[in-house]
Structures are given as structure tokens and as C-alpha cells.
Amino acid sequence: MRMTRRKDPYMIVPLKYEDIYDFKDLPKKNMKFREKDVNGKKIKWLKIRWLRYTKENPDCILFKYKMDDEFREMKVALTSTRGRATEEYQLIKKYTSRQSISAAKKKDLVGLCKKGIIPSEYHEYYKSLLANINVKDTLAETDVEEEKNDSYQD
Numbered sequence: 009m010r011m012t013r014r015k016d017p018y019m020i021v022p023l024k025y026e027d028i029y030d031f032k033d034l035p036k037k038n039m040k041f042r043e044k045d046v047n048g049k050k051i052k053w054l055k056i057r058w059l060r061y062t063k064e065n066p067d068c069i070l071f072k073y074k075m076d077d078e079f080r081e082m083k084v085a086l087t088s089t090r091g092r093a094t095e096e097y098q099l100i101k102k103y104t105s106r107q108s109i110s111a112a113k114k115k116d117l118v119g120l121c122k123k124g125i126i127p128s129e130y131h132e133y134y135k136s137l138l139a140n141i142n143v144k145d146t147l148a149e150t151d152v153e154e155e156k157n158d159s160y161q162d
Contacts, residue, residue: 030102046081106138114139 010020045051052073060070060079067085072078114137121131 025103025106026101028102029099031099042082042084044082046083049080051082108138108140108143110143110145111139111141113145 010017012018043051046068051071055073056071057075058072058079062068062070067083068081069084070079070081072080114134117126117134117137120126121128121134126134
């Protein structure tokens with residue numbers, strides 16, 4: 009990522025396992041997605057291109073349909089029958105320790121380091137990855153379009 013722009017490079021913030029939170033139950037416990045924004049206009053969910061959630065205003069989500077539009081606001085906090093916000097949700101960390109990759113994947117990555125395909129500045133990172141023979145490799149589901157394009161090349 010860092011090497012994608014020579015001029016004005018991206019600022020990269022490496023994440024650690026402690027930085028990952030489990031948001032799976034958050035919407036169920038204290039959020040309600042609305043049909044109308046704070047001005048009473050209908051929200052077109054499929055047309056939203058930009059969502060912004062800020063610490064300063066945690067019961068609202070800002071959104072835009074076009075990048076050059078002004079942000080619109082929707083309230084998402086659940087409220088009690090008396091109109092008060094419900095209690096705050098405590099975020100739960102997703103992982104309690106570093107995650108392992110499959111032994112085969114680590115072997116391939118270390119092999120890429122030895123061949124010089126991965127730059128030497130990253131070798132220590134790849135060599136320090138935890139590997140486990142019980143971890144199963146999983147690949148993301150491919151898009152139908154990708155599969156069609158791949159079949160034409162055969």
C-alpha cells in the first residue's frame with residue numbers, strides 16, 4: 009500500500025490484534041437504522057456512497073449519495089419509550105491473542121522472502137507470523153464475472 013504512490017504517499021497505520029473489535033452485535037443492541045434523515049427526507053440506502061461515523065456524535069451517522077454532496081445526518085441510537093438514549097454499548101475485542109495462519113501459507117510466504125519476491129524489509133514480519141497445521145486455508149468466494157473471464161483465457 010505504501011508503495012502505490014511515490015508522491016504524497018499514503019500514511020499506513022499497522023493494526024495489531026488488540027485493535028480489532030467485534031461489532032457483530034452492536035446494531036442489535038443499540039442502533040436502529042432509520043428510513044428518514046433528521047430533516048424528514050427518505051434515506052435511499054442503496055444510493056449511499058459515503059458513511060461517516062464520528063466519536064463526537066456517536067448517535068448519528070453522516071452520509072452522502074455523491075462525493076461532492078453535503079453530508080446528511082441520520083440518528084441511529086435506540087431510544088427508550090421516553091425518548092432517552094439506551095445505555096452505552098461496551099465494545100468487545102474480537103481476539104485475545106495473535107491469530108495463526110496455515111502452515112502451508114507461512115511456508116509459501118517464507119519461500120517468497122527467500123526468492124527475493126517480498127522485499128527484505130518485510131521478511132521479519134512474515135517469519136514472525138504464527139502458523140498452525142490445524143488452521144485451514146480459506147479463499148474468498150470469487151465473483152461470477154471473474155470466473156467467466158478466467159474461463160475465456162483457458
